[in-house]
Amino acid sequence: MVFSLCPRARQRRKDARPGELMTAALEVFAERGFAATRLDEVAKRAGVSKGTIYLYFDSKEALFKAAVESAIIPALEAGEAIAADPAKSPGEALREFVFWWWEKVGSTDIGALPKLLVAEIGNFPELGIWFHENMIQRGKRAVVGIIARGVASGDFRPVEPLGVARIVFAMMFSYVLWRRALGAAMPDLPEPEDYFEQALDLLTHGLKRTPPCA
Amino acid sequence: MVFSLCPRARQRRKDARPGELMTAALEVFAERGFAATRLDEVAKRAGVSKGTIYLYFDSKEALFKAAVESAIIPALEAGEAIAADPAKSPGEALREFVFWWWEKVGSTDIGALPKLLVAEIGNFPELGIWFHENMIQRGKRAVVGIIARGVASGDFRPVEPLGVARIVFAMMFSYVLWRRALGAAMPDLPEPEDYFEQALDLLTHGLKRTPPCA
Amino acid sequence: MVFSLCPRARQRRKDARPGELMTAALEVFAERGFAATRLDEVAKRAGVSKGTIYLYFDSKEALFKAAVESAIIPALEAGEAIAADPAKSPGEALREFVFWWWEKVGSTDIGALPKLLVAEIGNFPELGIWFHENMIQRGKRAVVGIIARGVASGDFRPVEPLGVARIVFAMMFSYVLWRRALGAAMPDLPEPEDYFEQALDLLTHGLKRTPPCA
Amino acid sequence: MVFSLCPRARQRRKDARPGELMTAALEVFAERGFAATRLDEVAKRAGVSKGTIYLYFDSKEALFKAAVESAIIPALEAGEAIAADPAKSPGEALREFVFWWWEKVGSTDIGALPKLLVAEIGNFPELGIWFHENMIQRGKRAVVGIIARGVASGDFRPVEPLGVARIVFAMMFSYVLWRRALGAAMPDLPEPEDYFEQALDLLTHGLKRTPPCA
DNA sequence: CATGAATGAGTTTTCATTCAT
DNA sequence: TATGAATGAAAACTCATTCAT
Structure with missing residues (x-):
């Protein structure tokens, strides 16, 4: 058997195609935004011709929505798994949540969504509502649970759990945006481990420095 | 021929036009992104006809850059004034900085820039570099100064000032994005005063709860 | 004053444009059918660029419907005027109706509609219903009136008026189609006056020869 | 490998394919017109895949022409048989011709041709010439023969035979178009027997009422 | 032979840009 | 200056045609 030097012009991979297209599309959409994305470019990155897109998606908008959902669904499923393990101390659980999020969400395909969301929410308001309800709310609930447990156990001060969740999300949200959007422009951006630590x-x-006991 | 009843009105208008256009443009660009913005819409919001834009700007891109700069310049000037007042305690100075930023930057026209930046950096990389160098760096330097002073004075623990600055910026950046981008979708977003406080x-x-002195 | 040798590239004739476009469109649609018509061709015949069409019509389909209606409406109005003049003998009235129809309908722009209708009814069924109700029914009613009057007065045999109307319409419908569609292929097609006479x-x-009275 | 249980089926199928395709094609072409017809639809109606069409026909246009001819050829052959039976009275012969035409032409696949012809003559002028020479002329000659015989025999008034043929054809042509094109929109269209009778x-x-002999 | 996924030329449609008024 | 109708280049979308399986 020999290796084909030139890839076959016409491949036949019906089953794999939608996924390949959605992956390529998510990439370009996240880079350029919906309106600035040319389907030619998506097709090129997926290694197919423009017309092929229309075999699987009705329109640019349909491709956009499918690509977004295809990234969101595994995130949702992953989210289900975030069980606050009661064996862990609340501080440990919070730390684990943040690192789990980075590894499974922030640093994967799904991490492209926040940028896309921020950029396109003005043009696709329903996307924002969906995203808020399904991703942000759910994530916050997990953090709120951890914090509330810590407050109850006396590990944490009697803080407002939702307020803490907001700060935690601000930190994750900002980092993923900085990395994805401003990466090239921010050479001093620390590695995720260092940043989150x-x-x-x-x-x-x-x-605040804790005053020494008198 | 008829006499104009108000001969100065047009003159005054003429001088104000570029500013009015840039304001309207920034608004629409921030809402929709560069590519999805139609000059028709900008013209409509500025109350002029589409052709008029071209009397003042060479192209859509020129208008975009002018609109962005017109928002950035006052921010830069304001930034100059953030002198860390040595009379204030470091904690007080940090608080003042954050609230000053919200009042003079986050809640004004300039607050549209982060969303625009995130959305358009893929299409205008130079914008990202400019923004980072002129706005983010400068802002961080101010915060770093405050924190370093606090550490030196013993008010703060011996933390890494740049790390703190990043958290402070994450908090400001996230809030302004949530408010601008997700506002409609996040009805539970707190008021800025409450959030920042x-x-x-x-x-x-x-x-962490401070353990009572033994 | 001199005559302009080259027509101005950019004319400004907002009021006249829709009509010009619809006339050109009806012409091409009638010639080629909806699907085979290229908007480029319509634009060329109307003396404008392709984009201009979209200033006045939302889509090719909208242009099609507008063009059809613009031809139908004057026909409808003309139809109102067909009053069976009771001073005329029924034979005379029928003759006048047919020649009036040819002059005001069959030989005008409206005469393009039957061909268009036959060709496009499969793709635009609602067009057929509209056309039948508003044009065919109305025309038949006029003829039925004339025939019924003739039967009542004893000028005509006791025929079924609707059956006669069908024959009269078959004759008009066929002639207009033959002339418009097959004109080039049927060099022996008689002039309308001769045909209808x-x-x-x-x-x-x-x-049938009437047998001589015994 | 398995044995085919019905080894001849495919063979029989293969021979029948072109005909099945042409029948399906004529149907869709007559419904939608040439340009609006999708080969996907033709393939679906013929129960094959789109690619199969190209095993038998070089192009959409070739399929169109073949489908048209396949309907025309039996009509031509049938036409040969219309011998004016001298045993019949001219009135009887005319009546027989019309009913023969409806039964063997108008109500069969061939009856789709007039609509197709009217619709596509602008795009396929040669089709019009062919159709006129081979179908219309030939049919008219048959009718002209009958009428001339009737005039000669004194059964008919001394009318112009070609003029009569035109009326007879107008009646047949209109009916077949109305039925095929406007069928759905014209619920009051009579049955062919009633109409032709x-x-x-x-x-x-x-x-005109024949005045009673004085 | 038959299939149907893939292609790409050809159309529709959009909208920044121009320019006669 | 200001206008907005007109333009035309560029992008979305369609579908006849091809070809690997």
Whole structure:
């Protein structure tokens, strides 16, 4: 058997195609936004011709929505798995949540969604509502659970759990945007481990020096 | 021929036109993104006809850049004024910085820039570099100064000032994006005062309960 | 004043444009059918660029419907005027109706509709219903009135008026189609006056020789 | 490998394919017109895949022409048989011709041709010439023969035979178009027997009441 | 032979840009 | 200056035609 030097012009991969197209599309949409994305470019990245897209999707908008959902669905499923493990201390659980999120969400395909969302929400308002209800709310609930447990156990000060969740999300949301959107322009952006470690430390111990006991 | 009843009106109008156009443009660009923005819509919001735009700007891109700069310049000028007032305690100075930023930047026209930046950086990479160098770096330097002073004075723990600045910016950046982009979809978004107050409190005192002195 | 040798590239004739476009469109649609008509061709015949069409019509289909209606409406109005003049003998009234129809309908722009209708009814069924109700029914009613009057007065045999109307319409419908569609292929097609004269004579007196009175 | 249980089926199928395709094609072409017809639809109606069409026909146009001819050829052959039977009275012969035409032409696949012809003559002028020469002329000659015989025998008034043939064809042509094109929109269209009976009666005896012999 | 996924030329449609008024 | 009708290049979309299986 020999290796084909030139890839076959016409491949036949009906089953794999939609996924390939959605992956390529999500990439370009996240890079350029919906309106600035040319289907030619998506087709090129998926290694097919423009017309092929229309075998699987009715329109550019349909492709956009399918691509977004295809990234969201595994995130949703992953979200189900975030069970606050009661064996862990609340501080440990929070740390695990953040690192789990980065590994399974922020650093994967799904991590392209926040940028896309911010950019396109003005043009696809229903996308924002969907995203908020299904992703943000759900994530916050997980964090709120952890914090509330910590407050109840006396590990944490009597803080407002939702307020803490907002800060945690601000930190994750910002990092993924900075990395995805401003990556090239921000050479001083730290590695995720360092960033999250440092941020969690600050969040945990605060800025203020604890006065020595008298 | 008839006499104009108000001969100065047109003159005044003429001088104000570029500004009016840039304001309207920034609004629409921030809402829809560069590619999805129609000059028809910008013209309509500015109350002029589409052709008029071309009397003042060479192209859609020129208008975009002018609109962005017109929002950035006052922000830059305002930035100059953030002198860390040595009379204030570091904690107080940080709080003042955050609220000043919201009042003078986040809640004004300039607050549209982060969304625009996130959305368009893929299409206008130079915009990202410019923005990072002129806005983010400068802002961070101000915060770093405050934190370093606090650490030196013993008010703060010996934290890494740049790391703190990142958290502070994450909090501001996220809030302005949530408000601008997700506003309609997030009915539970708190008022800025509450959000920043709560976040600063957390940042200052941390989550962890301080154990009572033995 | 001199005559402009080259027509101005950019004319400004907002009020006249829709009509010009619809006229050109009806022409091409009638020639080629809806699907085979290219908007480029319509634009060329109307002396504008392709984009101009979209200033006045939302889509090719909208242009099609507007063009059809614009031809139908004057026909409808003309139809209102067909009052069976009671001063005329029924034979005379029938003759006048047929010639009026040819002059005001068959030989005008409206005469393109039957061909268009036959060709496009499979793709635009609602067009057929509209056409039948508004044009065919109305025309038949006029003829039925004339025939019924003739039967009542004893000028005509006791025929079924609707059956006669069908024959009269068959004759008009066929002629207009033959002339419009097959014109080039049927060099022996008679002039309308001769055709209708001959047809009316046949219809009036029949084929059968009247036996001489005994 | 399995044995085919019915080894001849495929063979028989293969021979029948072109005919099945042409029948399906004529149907769709007559419904939608040439340009609006999708080969996908033709294939579906013929129960094969789109690619199969190209095993038998070089192009859409070739399929169109073949489908048209396949309907025309039996009509031509049938036409040869219309010998004016001298045993019949001219009135009887005319009546037989019309009913023969309906049964063998108008109500069969061939009856789709007039609609197709009217619709596509602008795009296929040669089709019009062919159709006129081979179908219309030939049919008219048959009718002209009958009428001339009737005039010569004194059964008919001394009418112009070609003029009569035109009326007879107008009646047949209109009916087949109305039925095929406007069928759904014209619920009051009479049955062919009634229509032709009534029309022939009118044509034979005329509208005018014959004055009683003095 | 038959299939139907893939292609790409050809159309429709959009909209930044121009320019006669 | 200001207007907005007109333009035409560019992008979305369709579908006859091809070809690997």
